[in-house]
Amino acid sequence: MSIAVPTRQPFFRRPRATSGLVSWLTTVDHKRIGILYGITAFVFFIIGGIEAILLRIQLARPENTFLNEETYNQLFTMHGVTMIFLVVMPMSAAFFNYLVPLMLGARDVAFPRLNAFSYWVFVLGGVFLFSSFFLGGAPDCGWFCYANQSTISGGHGVDYYALGLQILGVASLASAVNFIVTILNERAPGMTLMRMPVFVWMTLVVSFLLLFALPVIAIALFELGFDRLFGANYFNPAAGGDVLLWQHLFWLFGHPEVYILILPAMGIVSEVLPTFSRKPLFGYAAVVFSGIAIGFMGWGVWAHHMFTTGLGPVANTAFALSTMFIAVPTGVKIFNWMGTLWGGSIRFTTPMLFAIGFVAMFIIGGLSGVTHSIVPSDFQQQDTYYVVAHFHYVLFGGAIFGLFSGAYYWFPKVTGRMFSETLGKWHFWLMLIGFNLTFAPMHWLGMWGMARRHHSYEAGAGWGFWNLVETIGSFVIAISILIFMVNAVRSIARGKEAGADPWDARTLEWTIPSPPHHYNFAEIPTVHHRDEHWHRKYAEDEEGTPVPVVAGAQEHDEDAEEEHPEPHMPDPSYFPLLAASGMPFIGYGVIYKFWPVAILGLLLTLGGLFGWSLEPVAEEEH
Amino acid sequence: MTGEPCDTNRAVIRRPTRRFLRMAVFTAALAGVLAACTRDYPYNSLAPAGPVAEKQAGLFWLVFWIAAVVFVLVEGALVYALWRFRRRSTDDRPKQVHGNTRLEIAWTIIPALLLAGVAVPTVGTIFDLAESPPGAMRVEVVGHQWWWEIRYPDLQLVTANEVHIPTGEQVVFELTSKDVIHSFSVPRLAGKQDVVPGRTNTLNFSATEPGTYRGQCQEYCGLSHAYMRFRVIAHEPADFEAWVQSELAQAAAPEAGSLAEQVLPTCLACHSINGVEGPTGPPQTPAPDLTHIGSRQTIAAGKLPNTEDGMATWLRDPPAVKAGSKMPDYNLTEDEIDALVEYLRSLK
Numbered sequence: 001m002s003i004a005v006p007t008r009q010p011f012f013r014r015p016r017a018t019s020g021l022v023s024w025l026t027t028v029d030h031k032r033i034g035i036l037y038g039i040t041a042f043v044f045f046i047i048g049g050i051e052a053i054l055l056r057i058q059l060a061r062p063e064n065t066f067l068n069e070e071t072y073n074q075l076f077t078m079h080g081v082t083m084i085f086l087v088v089m090p091m092s093a094a095f096f097n098y099l100v101p102l103m104l105g106a107r108d109v110a111f112p113r114l115n116a117f118s119y120w121v122f123v124l125g126g127v128f129l130f131s132s133f134f135l136g137g138a139p140d141c142g143w144f145c146y147a148n149q150s151t152i153s154g155g156h157g158v159d160y161y162a163l164g165l166q167i168l169g170v171a172s173l174a175s176a177v178n179f180i181v182t183i184l185n186e187r188a189p190g191m192t193l194m195r196m197p198v199f200v201w202m203t204l205v206v207s208f209l210l211l212f213a214l215p216v217i218a219i220a221l222f223e224l225g226f227d228r229l230f231g232a233n234y235f236n237p238a239a240g241g242d243v244l245l246w247q248h249l250f251w252l253f254g255h256p257e258v259y260i261l262i263l264p265a266m267g268i269v270s271e272v273l274p275t276f277s278r279k280p281l282f283g284y285a286a287v288v289f290s291g292i293a294i295g296f297m298g299w300g301v302w303a304h305h306m307f308t309t310g311l312g313p314v315a316n317t318a319f320a321l322s323t324m325f326i327a328v329p330t331g332v333k334i335f336n337w338m339g340t341l342w343g344g345s346i347r348f349t350t351p352m353l354f355a356i357g358f359v360a361m362f363i364i365g366g367l368s369g370v371t372h373s374i375v376p377s378d379f380q381q382q383d384t385y386y387v388v389a390h391f392h393y394v395l396f397g398g399a400i401f402g403l404f405s406g407a408y409y410w411f412p413k414v415t416g417r418m419f420s421e422t423l424g425k426w427h428f429w430l431m432l433i434g435f436n437l438t439f440a441p442m443h444w445l446g447m448w449g450m451a452r453r454h455h456s457y458e459a460g461a462g463w464g465f466w467n468l469v470e471t472i473g474s475f476v477i478a479i480s481i482l483i484f485m486v487n488a489v490r491s492i493a494r495g496k497e498a499g500a501d502p503w504d505a506r507t508l509e510w511t512i513p514s515p516p517h518h519y520n521f522a523e524i525p526t527v528h529h530r531d532e533h534w535h536r537k538y539a540e541d542e543e544g545t546p547v548p549v550v551a552g553a554q555e556h557d558e559d560a561e562e563e564h565p566e567p568h569m570p571d572p573s574y575f576p577l578l579a580a581s582g583m584p585f586i587g588y589g590v591i592y593k594f595w596p597v598a599i600l601g602l603l604l605t606l607g608g609l610f611g612w613s614l615e616p617v618a619e620e621e622h
Numbered sequence: 623m624t625g626e627p628c629d630t631n632r633a634v635i636r637r638p639t640r641r642f643l644r645m646a647v648f649t650a651a652l653a654g655v656l657a658a659c660t661r662d663y664p665y666n667s668l669a670p671a672g673p674v675a676e677k678q679a680g681l682f683w684l685v686f687w688i689a690a691v692v693f694v695l696v697e698g699a700l701v702y703a704l705w706r707f708r709r710r711s712t713d714d715r716p717k718q719v720h721g722n723t724r725l726e727i728a729w730t731i732i733p734a735l736l737l738a739g740v741a742v743p744t745v746g747t748i749f750d751l752a753e754s755p756p757g758a759m760r761v762e763v764v765g766h767q768w769w770w771e772i773r774y775p776d777l778q779l780v781t782a783n784e785v786h787i788p789t790g791e792q793v794v795f796e797l798t799s800k801d802v803i804h805s806f807s808v809p810r811l812a813g814k815q816d817v818v819p820g821r822t823n824t825l826n827f828s829a830t831e832p833g834t835y836r837g838q839c840q841e842y843c844g845l846s847h848a849y850m851r852f853r854v855i856a857h858e859p860a861d862f863e864a865w866v867q868s869e870l871a872q873a874a875a876p877e878a879g880s881l882a883e884q885v886l887p888t889c890l891a892c893h894s895i896n897g898v899e900g901p902t903g904p905p906q907t908p909a910p911d912l913t914h915i916g917s918r919q920t921i922a923a924g925k926l927p928n929t930e931d932g933m934a935t936w937l938r939d940p941p942a943v944k945a946g947s948k949m950p951d952y953n954l955t956e957d958e959i960d961a962l963v964e965y966l967r968s969l970k
Contacts, residue, residue, distance in 0.1 A: 069845045069945040142842050148819065149802040149843055237820025243803060244818065277707070278714070283721040308805060309816045310797075310823030313752040317745050324737040328730060334696070335729040339722070341703045345714035356704065363696055367689040374740065376747045377682040379813030380667035380675075383805060383840040444658075447682070449665025449809040451840045454848035461836075462663035544717040 014571045014615060026572035028112035029518055033119050034098030035414065038407075040123055041091040047130075048082035049481065051075050053474055056438075060471040062459035072455040073140040074133070074157065080143030081161070084261065085168050086126045088395065091403050092264035093118070093172075096179055096203045098414065102509035102516065103197045105188025105525045110181040112570040113612060114174050120580030121171035128584040129164035132157055139164075142453060144254065147235030147246035151227045156591055162225040163587040169214045169221075170583070176210035179203050188508070190527035194288070197507045198281060201288045202267030205295040209256045209263075212299075217253035220246060229590065244309055251302035259298045261395060263291060265402025266333060269355045272405050273337055275505045276352035277344030278546075280531055283336035290329035290336075297326045307375050308382045316375045323373035330366055334359060349503070350424030354405035357432055361397025365390055368443065383453075386446025392439045404431075404484070411488075412502045416514045417495030423487035430480035437473025441466035506534040519567045573615060579608025664836040667809040671835060674812040674827040677747050685740055692736075754826050758794045761785060765797070765804035765817035768839070768846040768944060769910050769923040779869050780894070782910030783923045785854045786869075788862035789832055795825040800908060802844065808837035808854050816841055829856035834919065845946030851924025872897030873913045873969045881961035888952060889962075895969070909949065916970040933963045 017023040027033060055075055058067040067075065097115065101108055109115050132138045139161035141150045150158050183204045187196065224246070226232035233239035235246050274281045281287060303311060303319040337359050346352070368390040372378050381387060404427075411419050450463045457463050501510040511533050512521060529535040538546035582605030589598025662669045670676040707716075763785070764771035772781045787793045797806050799819040807814030812827035829835065839850035857865060875898045876882035890900025892909035915921070918928050922943055926932035937959045940949040954962070 069848070073842075073845065073847075146803055146842070152802065153844070241820075243820060277716070278709075279716050280718055280720055282719065283726055286721065286726045308814055309803075309818060310821060313748045317748050320744055320748065321741060324741055325734065327737060328734050331733045332726070332730055335725070336721075338696075338700055338703060339719075339725065341700070341707060343716055343719060344707050345709040345716045346704060346707050347709045356700070360697060360700060363693065363700075367693060370737070371682065371685050371689065374681050374685050374744050376678045376744070376751055376813070377685065379751075379815070380678050380682070380809055382814065383807070447659065447666070447668050448663050449667060449807075449838075451807070451838055451848075453842040454838075456848055458851075461665055462661065538715075540718055544719065546715045546718060 015574060016572065023572065025577055026116075026574055028108070028116045028570050028572055028576070030097050030101050030108050030112065030115060031414075031516065031518070031520075033115050034094045034096075036119050037090050037097055037122070038094035040119075040126070041087050041094060044082055044086035044090070044126060046481070048079055048087055049478065051079040051082065053478060055079060056471040056474040058456070059467050061468070062461075062464045063456050065456075067455070069455045070137070070140065073453075074138040076453060077139050077142050077145075077157075077161075078130075078133075081129065081139065081165075083395070084143060084257070085165065086122075086129075088261045088399050088403070089172060090122055092206070092261075092399075093122075093175055095199075095264060095268065095403070095406055095410075096175070096206075099410065099509060100179060100182060100200055100203055101186070102512070102520060103200050103507055104183065104186055105191060105508050105521060105527060106182065106186040107520045107524075107567060108570060109178050110186060111178045113573050113576050114178050116573070117576035117580055118171045118175040118178070120577045121167060121174070121583060124580055124584050125164055125167035125171060128167060128587050129160055132160035132164075135160075144250055145224070145246075146250075147224065147227075147243045148237070150224060150246070151235050159225070159228060159591040160587075162221045162228065163590060166218060166221045166225075167583045167587060169218055172210050173214045176207040176214070179207040180211070183207075188525050188527050191532075194285070195527055195530040195532070197267075198270035198284065198287055198291075199264075199267035202263040202270075202291055205291050206260050206263050209260050209295055209298070213253045213256040213260070216249055220249035220253070223249075225590070229593070244306070247306050247309065248302070251305045252299075254305065255302040256295075256298045258391075258394075259294055261399050262402075263294070265358065265399040265406075266291070268402045268406035268409070269337065269358050271507065272351050272355040272409050273340045273359075274531075275409075275503050276347045276349055276355075277341050278347075278504075279340055279344040280506070280534075281336070282339030282342070283332075284530065286332055287336050290332040293329040294326065297322065297329070301326055304373060304378075307378045320373050320375045324370065327366065327370050327373075334363060334366070349408070350419070350421055350428060351405045351409035353425065353428045354401050354408065357428065358398055358401040358405060361393055361401060361435070365393030365395075365398055368393065381446060383451060384446035385442040385450045385452060388452055389439050389442035389446060392435075392442070396435060396439070401431075404428075409503070410509075411491070412498030413509055413514045413516070415492050415495070416498055417491050418498050418502060419491035419495055420487050423483055423490075427480050427483045427487065430476055430483065434473045434476030434478075434480055437476060438470045439473075441470055501533075504537075506531040508533055511536075517566075519569050522567075573612065575608045575612035575615060577608075579605050579612060582606070582608065665809045665838065667813065669810060671831060671833065672811040672827050672829045674751060675810055677751065678813050681744060681747055684743065688736065688740065751826070752824075754794050754824055755792045758792045758826070759787075760794050760796060761787070763795055763797045763806055763817065764908075765799040765801075765806070765839070765843075765850075766908060767801050767844055767946070767948065768850040770806075770850070770852045771800075771908065771910070772852075774866075777866055777870075779866065780896075780911045781869065781914065783852045783920070784918050785837075785852065786862060786865050787829060787854060787856050788859040789829050789856045790859070792826055792828045795827075797823040797825060803841050804839045804843045804850065805841035806837065806852075807840040808835055808852075810835045811854060814840050829854065832856050832858055832861070836924075838924075846944040849923060849925040849944050851920070853919060853924070855919075868917075868970075869914055876965045880965075881958055882965035885954065885958050885962055886965070892949070907948070912966065912969060914969055916967045928967075930963055930967065933966060934959050937962055 015022060015026040017026065024032065054067060058064050058072060137155050137157045139145065139157040141153055141158050141161065145158065145161055183200055223234040227234050227236065233241045235241050235243050237243060270281055270287055300322040301319060303315060304323045307316055372381060372390065408419060408424055445463055445466050448462050450457060498514045500513050508525060537549060539549055541547050582601040585601025585604060586598050589595060589601055660668050667675065668679050670679045760775055762773040762775055770783050772785050797815055797817045798821065799817045801819060804817040805814045806817050806825065811829055812825055815823045815825040833856055835854040837852040837854055839847055843850065873895050876886055887901045890905065891902060892905045892907040893912045894905050896913040920926065921928045921932060922936050925944055926936055936943055937954055939951045940947040941951060
């Protein structure tokens with residue numbers, strides 16, 4: 001029986017390309033969007049890495065003059081901004097995008113066009129931010145851009161910071177909404193929340209953190225923009241403003257932000273360790289609840305970034321205590337990961353090496369974080385390289401290692417091919433060694449008083465030798481990344497065919513072909529267990545040892561395909577890209593106070609949103 | 623020893639000796655590490671020279687050793703697990719253990735207790751360090767881009783980039799900024815407090831022994847953030863009194879008719895010299911006080927040594943020495959520079 005459909009002629013035909021450039025520009029397929037996020041984030045990773053290498057060359061010797069002060073200040077600012085907003089967050093988004101629908105047994109996210117919109121806003125926001133290098137200078141205020149250095153800084157660099165981050169925030173906010181709805185509404189039948197993979201749980205927690213934290217920085221960035229562009233005085237003490245207001249607002253966002261940065265990698269590690277230990281995740285409920293606990297507690301620690309600003313002993317004590325205690329749920333996760341390894345059958349593939357590396361490095365970063373909570377000692381540690389050591393251990397040794405683990409783990413699923421284990425292991429060991437050479441000495445350099453964000457440092461202060469070691473370490477890291485790139489390209493071209501489940505894994509994405517059909521599942525699976533795929537392959541004997549199920553274990557897609565015709569998937573659309581395209585124009589128009597350009601941007605965005613709402617939901621013909 | 627069977631009781635190095643050697647190497651390494659950590663590098667927070675820095679270092683070492691033990695235990699368990707449970711055959715299928723509630727409770731409670739234990743001395747020290755002793759000498763520190771204004775309100779003294787204090791006596795530093803946030807950081811004596819425009823923060827500390835203790839700005843404040851250094855110079859109380867007296871003395875004006883006398887009015891538009899009045903009255907723009915510039919250890923907030931060469935380099939082109947310097951290049955001739963250098967170095 002057909003339903004009467006209004007036969008209004010659409011103003012635009014929906015695009016229908018399935019290959020070629022236009023198909024990528026108009027895609028709403030979560031898998032393609034995930035790939036786009038991943039490649040773009042990786043390009044920014046290389047750029048951010050080059051920024052870091054330049055900084056390390058400058059710091060290789062005392063009183064070096066390789067970079068002048070202006071360039072140095074822009075580079076350390078952009079290295080931080082790039083790595084946080086243009087690498088770790090979008091790389092995590094790449095994984096959310098590709099995997100969450102697959103892990104839930106769904107065909108796409110709840111709002112596919114909003115998903116595409118998030119990606120395009122991200123890319124255009126990143127390009128907008130980087131264009132500042134060519135338009136008078138990049139932001140030079142540090143990634144946290146404290147007022148009122150930020151409000152008096154000359155040129156337009158800080159304006160690009162204020163508007164660029166605002167644009168990027170829109171992308172993440174849209175993404176957060178999308179994933180919350182997808183996870184709550186699109187789970188396959190039988191998949192209760194407590195049967196979801198931990199990676200999906202972490203996506204959910206991160207999405208809620210984004211939802212609540214991004215508005216805070218949006219406010220702060222509006223206030224910064226208004227101070228700089230329209231003569232407001234939020235952060236101008238001479239006119240009754242308060243410079244510390246910026247720090248409170250920034251860190252209220254900023255601390256949940258660091259959990260946004262680490263929880264996805266923790267989710268990845270929670271998937272990789274069980275697969276290569278051949279055991280389920282130890283303490284699933286504890287890992288999930290500690291993730292939620294970290295999400296909540298992360299809101300109560302922000303002023304530990306402000307211990308030296310003179311808040312007073314009562315406030316400092318309160319935040320010291322809250323910061324100490326957030327170590328507890330973090331420790332619970334680490335112990336549960338170790339419990340997963342314990343008694344398992346451990347296979348040291350490249351993704352497993354990176355996951356283990358994550359655990360080992362995060363232990364160090366976590367411990368140094370606890371030392372920061374000791375306020376009187378933090379009066380020494382604050383703004384020294386000790387802090388730089390801490391956050392690189394958790395963000396590089398932690399998040400980046402975790403993301404590489406995921407990249408290797410799901411490479412076969414995304415590309416349909418296996419990568420070279422030899423090159424992968426070279427990558428891992430060189431990166432581990434290079435990383436520790438670069439960042440371990442920063443702990444003692446910091447305690448010896450070497451300050452952050454100093455364009456150069458004095459000779460005779462005991463800092464020269466270890467800085468040289470660190471610079472050498474940074475080059476070792478760079479070589480390891482080159483090896484990764486060679487591995488990726490060669491393996492995509494000529495890697496061995498992977499098949500659906502090369503790792504003997506546990507979750508639903510491994511039940512479908514590699515790469516998946518564009519509709520993911522021919523038949524939406526019914527879920528009876530956590531680790532549904534594993535339970536279809538193995539039953540357990542009385543001692544709990546897995547026993548392969550004899551016949552018909554894997555509900556292979558091909559049988560299902562014969563019974564069900566290819567499902568109709570959401571159509572591609574031009575409008576997410578169109579709506580996103582207006583944002584850089586608005587940005588440029590506001591910065592240079594050239595209103596025609598801003599209005600053009602507004603019209604592009606509004607036009608895009610309008611078309612998006614009005615385009616037909618599905619084409620009648622295919 | 624050819625042809626003889628290997629006597630296991632006479633292995634090349636006996637087992638107890640091997641164990642002793644291992645302990646010795648380990649202890650030596652540890653001692654070496656500790657010695658390196660506490661070397662008297664000028665900014666070394668682990669080589670404290672005053673009671674505040676000592677308390678801060680003490681807390682650090684307490685938490686460091688606890689963290690080191692945790693590190694060895696946890697990483698050790700990790701490495702052990704990786705070795706013990708490595709896959710030995712493709713059919714190796716371990717028991718599918720899902721968790722252990724007792725373990726979960728244990729490894730939640732034990733870290734919490736450890737942290738609670740550490741919290742006690744931490745909170746005690748937080749409040750201890752926050753107490754300003756009544757009647758202590760006050761020093762006002764005003765941060766500028768990129769130099770430190772130092773005022774002694776009780777002594778009617780103004781100087782720049784050097785803080786002189788008597789040993790053994792707590793001094794109360796009142797910190798503020800005239801422009802952006804800086805941070806007043808002197809690791810060997812007291813750590814740091816931020817210097818925030820629109821607020822006055824307080825830092826209390828004393829130095830145990832006479833000496834020069836280096837300080838630096840530790841909150842990003844613009845182009846020359848790296849070159850905003852200062853020194854805390856502690857004197858025996860008698861020597862401190864002598865310093866105060868010499869600082870109170872006024873400076874002599876340059877010789878009448880000299881080149882220095884002709885150029886100096888330009889300087890006095892911003893710099894103050896106690897005893898020499900500028901043509902336009904007191905300085906309009908704040909700049910370091912120069913009354914006793916000749917007796918300072920460094921100039922340009924620690925960027926240059928206080929020598930003839932150093933001072934001439936600065937006067938020749940200040941923005942080339944410190945990017946963004948508020949003091950412009952006045953295109954002085956070499957003669958003018960020499961004259962100024964001679965005069966300024968006489969202001970001891």
